[in-house]
Every structure is written in C-alpha cells, then in structure tokens.
Amino acid sequence: MFGALCIEGPKWCGKTWTSLNHAESVVYMGDPTNNFQNRTMSLYESGDSNGQVSLAALFDGxxxxxxxxxxxxxxxxxxTVRGGWxxxxxxxxPISTELTKSYLDTVVYEDMYKVDGIQRDYQKAILLLRSLARNECTVASNTKLVKDIQEYDNESMDRNxxxxxxxxxxxxxxLEDQPAFSPHIRASIRVGKSPKRHYVDSSLAVAALGVNxxxxxxxxxTFGFLFESLCERDLRIYAEANGGKLFHYRDEKDKEIDAVVELSDGRWGAFEIKLGANQIDKAAEQLLAMKKILKEHEPAILCVICGMSHIAYTRKDGVMVVPITSLKD
Structure with missing residues (x-):
C-alpha cells in the first residue's frame, strides 16, 4: 500500500547508508535546489487541469x-482529498488519504523534534493541527485558535x-499562510493585516479533520472551505510562475476578496472562489462592489474561479469566469 519502508533508530547507526545502498533512486524532500521543487503540485502540473486558460493571459485581457x-x-x-503529492x-x-495521515503523524512524532531537538507535547500538536483545519481559509488569530481548541476539544493551550x-x-x-494585501488607497479605509490560515496543501487539512x-x-x-484552499494553492503556484505573489484582502468593514494576485509590475487582480455555478452572480456583484471601493487603485481584472462550471468566459459586466480545472500559469 505504501511502497516504502520506515527505517527507525538512533542517529549515526547507518539508516541513511543502508537506505541509499538499497534504493534505486533518491528524493530529498527538504532539498532547496530549484526552489524546493518537491512542493505539492497544482492541478495543471498533475494533469487535472487542461490548461485552456492562462493566468498571464487573463492579465493581458x-x-x-x-x-x-x-x-x-x-x-x-x-x-481536494488527494492533494498534489x-x-x-x-x-x-482512500489510500492517498492514509498516506497524508501518515505524513502528519511523521510531522508530529518525529519531525517537530528534529527541528530544534526540543520534545513537545504530541497531543497539543494534534489538537492545534485539527484546529487549524477547522479554521482553514480564515484569518483566525492565535487567540481564536486557543478558544477553538477549548470549545471543540475541551482542552486548554496558552497562546505562547x-x-x-x-x-x-x-x-x-x-503551513503557508496567505498574507494580507494593502493597496495604496485613501487613508480613510483601514485594511486588515492578519494572514489567512492555510495548510500547504488541502489534503493536509482533510487528514487533520479525519474526514473522507x-x-x-x-x-x-466544509468542502467549500477546502475547495477554496485547493484553488488558492494553485493561484499561488501560477502567480509565482509569473513573478507574482498571492494575497487576500479584508478591510475594517469586513469587505473582503478571497484572493489577490499581484504581479511584479504592480498590476493586481481580484479573485472570488466559488464551488457552485449558482454562486457566480453573487461573487461578481461582490467583485464589482470592491472595485468601486478601491477605485483609486482598482484591480486590473476581476475574476470568479469556479468549481462546477464547464465554460470560461467574460460576463457583460466585465467579470471573468474561469473553472479551476482549466487554469494554468
């Protein structure tokens, strides 16, 4: 099922030497070469997006x-459950689900100690991972996570x-949080600075929740939040491939944009993410309203990323609609 062996033992006992002499190929997951190219893959990289729509082309209209x-x-x-591994x-x-659960177990019971040699409470780590999954794609503060653990698991954990x-x-x-976007707009609008919580891959949130x-x-x-996580993973990859970055936006009045892609030349796009095609109209209205609010530094494009849609097109109001299964860099 796993196609691999876990070789355990004290340091310097020959685990790596033995593994290297029996393996036909080796991949070092923490190797920084080529910008950590063993990150999880986008839907386009895994062959699950046909790539008919390019993010770069969208910015060119x-x-x-x-x-x-x-x-x-x-x-x-x-x-979403499988992830981009x-x-x-x-x-x-079902097998990929077990693989991801094993991945989290390894993080908790082995890797956390290897980072700095400090032994931490396994149970607290698991509770926090579960709370992060419940708050995936939100701007939950550390205080909110503490309260969440108390409410759902009846356990206490201090903010430190x-x-x-x-x-x-x-x-x-x-984790790879999604930072807040601060456009150069009139000072009367106060922009939130809290990042949006994210696992590096949606499958990790699924595993932490224990769902299938x-x-x-x-x-x-619940799937709606996880689907948003998958889409924002892909948008981050596609943005970075174009020299850009991924953000989110929220102001003091809780007006928000799910995802903001800013390119190196300063152009930026506002993206709303919706699972169902029946949500496109509402998402477009929200984007157009945000464009009016941000008129002094308005986005170059407005786009709804959709799940259950089978056509990419531009609406009469100028808002683009793109299925996630057709997007690439």
Missing amino acids: KLQPVATGDVNLRHLIDL PGSLHVET TVSNYLDIFHRLFI STMLLQDLN
Missing part, C-alpha cells in the same frame, strides 16, 4: 469563450504554546 469540459463534484472532492497521483483516493508550535509547522512547510470524500460529499459547507 485575453479570455476567449471556451468550453472546458464537464466537471463532476465527486471528482473535485477526490482531487507526486506519490499520490496514481493511487486510489500555539505561537511556538505554529512557528515549527511553518518551518516544516506544513464521502463525508465531504454530505457536508458541502
């Missing part, structure tokens, strides 16, 4: 109407511990 193919809800859920691409979804564990998770590339595809099919509200 190029979006010809195109049929992008049928989309199945269960398939979208499976892609190279080793999971050709295994069945949460902060310390979060730092470790970031250093282990488990069938359970998510029956709970589309």
Whole structure:
C-alpha cells in the first residue's frame, strides 16, 4: 500500500547508508535546489487541469469563450482529498488519504523534534493541527485558535504554546499562510493585516479533520472551505510562475476578496472562489462592489474561479469566469 519502508533508530547507526545502498533512486524532500521543487503540485502540473486558460493571459485581457469540459463534484472532492503529492497521483483516493495521515503523524512524532531537538507535547500538536483545519481559509488569530481548541476539544493551550508550535509547522512547510494585501488607497479605509490560515496543501487539512470524500460529499459547507484552499494553492503556484505573489484582502468593514494576485509590475487582480455555478452572480456583484471601493487603485481584472462550471468566459459586466480545472500559469 505504501511502497516504502520506515527505517527507525538512533542517529549515526547507518539508516541513511543502508537506505541509499538499497534504493534505486533518491528524493530529498527538504532539498532547496530549484526552489524546493518537491512542493505539492497544482492541478495543471498533475494533469487535472487542461490548461485552456492562462493566468498571464487573463492579465493581458485575453479570455476567449471556451468550453472546458464537464466537471463532476465527486471528482473535485477526490482531487481536494488527494492533494498534489507526486506519490499520490496514481493511487486510489482512500489510500492517498492514509498516506497524508501518515505524513502528519511523521510531522508530529518525529519531525517537530528534529527541528530544534526540543520534545513537545504530541497531543497539543494534534489538537492545534485539527484546529487549524477547522479554521482553514480564515484569518483566525492565535487567540481564536486557543478558544477553538477549548470549545471543540475541551482542552486548554496558552497562546505562547500555539505561537511556538505554529512557528515549527511553518518551518516544516506544513503551513503557508496567505498574507494580507494593502493597496495604496485613501487613508480613510483601514485594511486588515492578519494572514489567512492555510495548510500547504488541502489534503493536509482533510487528514487533520479525519474526514473522507464521502463525508465531504454530505457536508458541502466544509468542502467549500477546502475547495477554496485547493484553488488558492494553485493561484499561488501560477502567480509565482509569473513573478507574482498571492494575497487576500479584508478591510475594517469586513469587505473582503478571497484572493489577490499581484504581479511584479504592480498590476493586481481580484479573485472570488466559488464551488457552485449558482454562486457566480453573487461573487461578481461582490467583485464589482470592491472595485468601486478601491477605485483609486482598482484591480486590473476581476475574476470568479469556479468549481462546477464547464465554460470560461467574460460576463457583460466585465467579470471573468474561469473553472479551476482549466487554469494554468
């Protein structure tokens, strides 16, 4: 099922030497060469997006109407549960779920100690990972996470511990938060600075929650947040491929934009992410309203990234609609 052996033992006992002499190939997951190219993959990299629509082309105002193919809800859920791990691409979804759970177990029981040699509380780490999954794609503060753990797990954890564990998770590339966007707008608008919480891959949030595809099919509200996580993972990859960065926006009145892509030349685009095609109209209205608010530094493009849609097109109001399964860099 796993296609691998876990070799355990004290340091310097020959684990690496033995492994190297029996393995036909070696991949070092922490190797910084080529900008950590063993990160998880986008849907386009894994072959699950047909790449008919380019993010770079959108910024150049190029979006010809195109049929992008049928989309199945269960398939979208499976892609979110599987994640972009190279080793999971050709295994069945239930097996990929177990692989991701094992990945988190390794982080908690082994990798956290290896970072700095400090032994931490395994149970607290698991509780925090679970709380982060419940707050995926939100701007939950450390205080909110403490309250969340108390409410859902009836356990206490102080903010210093949460902060310390979060730092470790970031250093282990488990988390990659989405920073806040601060456009140069009139001073009367106060912009939030809190990052949006994110696992580096949607599958990790799924594993931390302990859910599967069938359970998510029956709970589309929870899946909506996980789908947003998958889309923002891809947008980050595509943005970086174009020399850009991914942000989110929220002001003092809780007006928000799910995702903001800013290119190196200063142009930026506002993206709303919706699972169902029936949500496109509302998302477009929100984007157009935000454009009026940000009129002194308005976005170059407005776009709705959709799950259950089979066509990419530009609406009469100028808002673009793009299925995530058709997007590339």
